[in-house]
Amino acid sequence: MERLLDGNQPAEGVPVSLDRNRTVLTEAEGRFHFPEVAEGSHNVALDMLQLPADFDPGPVRETTVAVYPSKVARGDLDVIRLAFIQGKATGPPGVPVNGIVVRIEASERYTTPDSDGNFCFYNLGEGDYSFMADEKRMPEYAVMSKPDRVSVSVRLGRQPDPITYRFEVHQPEKPVRKVVLGTMDGQPL
Numbered sequence: 213m214e215r216l217l218d219g220n221q222p223a224e225g226v227p228v229s230l231d232r233n234r235t236v237l238t239e240a241e242g243r244f245h246f247p248e249v250a251e252g253s254h255n256v257a258l259d260m261l262q263l264p265a266d267f268d269p270g271p272v273r274e275t276t277v278a279v280y281p282s283k284v285a286r287g288d289l290d291v292i293r294l295a296f297i298q299g300k301a302t303g304p305p306g307v308p309v310n311g312i313v314v315r316i317e318a319s320e321r322y323t324t325p326d327s328d329g330n331f332c333f334y335n336l337g338e339g340d341y342s343f344m345a346d347e348k349r350m351p352e353y354a355v356m357s358k359p360d361r362v363s364v365s366v367r368l369g370r371q372p373d374p375i376t377y378r379f380e381v382h383q384p385e386k387p388v389r390k391v392v393l394g395t396m397d398g399q400p401l
Contacts, residue, residue, distance in 0.1 A: 213242055215270045215290050216368060217338045223291050226267065227259035235259045249279050256287035267291045268337065294335045295366050299343070299375030301329040303351065307381055313349040314377070317342040317361070340365050345377045354379045 214223040222242025229235045230246045231254050238244045257274030270290025277287040301309045309329040315322040316333065325331040333343075345360045357378045364372045 213270075213288065213290055214368075215292050218367075223267070223293075225264065226289075226291055227262035228289065229257050229259040231255050232257070235262060249285075251279050251281055253278055254285075256289070258289055258291065263291075265335075266294050268294055268335070292337050293368050294337060295368060295371075296332055296334045297336060297341070297343075297364055297366065297372055297375060298330070298332045299325075299377065301325045301331065301345065301377040301379070303329075303354065303379045304381050307351050307354075309351075311349060311351070312377070313346040314375075315344050315346055317344055322346075336366050338366055338368055343375055345379075350379060351381060353381050353383050355382050 213220040222238070222240065224238055224240045224242065226238045226242075226244075227235050228238060228244045230249065234246060236244050236246060254277050255274060256277050258269050260269065260273075263269070268291065270292050272288060272290045275287045275289065277285045279285045299314065301312050301314070303309055308327070309325050310327050311324065313322050313324055314331055321333065323331050323333060341364050343362045343364065345356065347356070347360060350356075357380045360377070362375045362377075364375065366372055
């Protein structure tokens with residue numbers, strides 16, 4: 213079963229192994245079948261080497277099943293489908309964006325944009341996330357013109373809108389020394 217926030221659903225195409233020897237894929241209803249299994253106790257598990265990258269193992273990744281003559285044995289396993297969020301950081305022309313750091317708040321995860329400003333977070337489970345542009349890693353004199361924190365709800369089957377960060381560069385004005393030229397009694401000062 214696929215474990216989802218809105219309830220569980222059957223998971224198709226998930227590799228399941230019997231005694232780490234034979235592997236089959238689950239059907240559309242999430243069921244799997246191993247023909248001609250000897251009587252006795254057997255290990256049924258997710259085949260982690262073949263598990264597609266868009267799945268993470270759920271809380272139950274393996275179980276022991278007792279097989280008796282002329283009886284159907286059942287083993288239940290869980291998977292969690294993973295999602296991704298993409299985004300873009302933009303600034304004034306000529307200002308590099310690939311040094312900016314975008315973080316998922318309350319986690320150790322972060323990424324940096326490519327030279328065009330595109331970035332992506334992969335392997336996210338369903339849930340609510342808050343992303344932030346790290347102000348300490350912005351270009352010199354950069355000021356966010358769009359919020360530096362963005363909240364996103366990840367729900368399977370619905371791709372979230374891309375995250376967009378925009379910044380401007382406000383260079384401080386250099387002090388100008390004002391020189392007054394004039395004359396006093398016809399003589400230059």
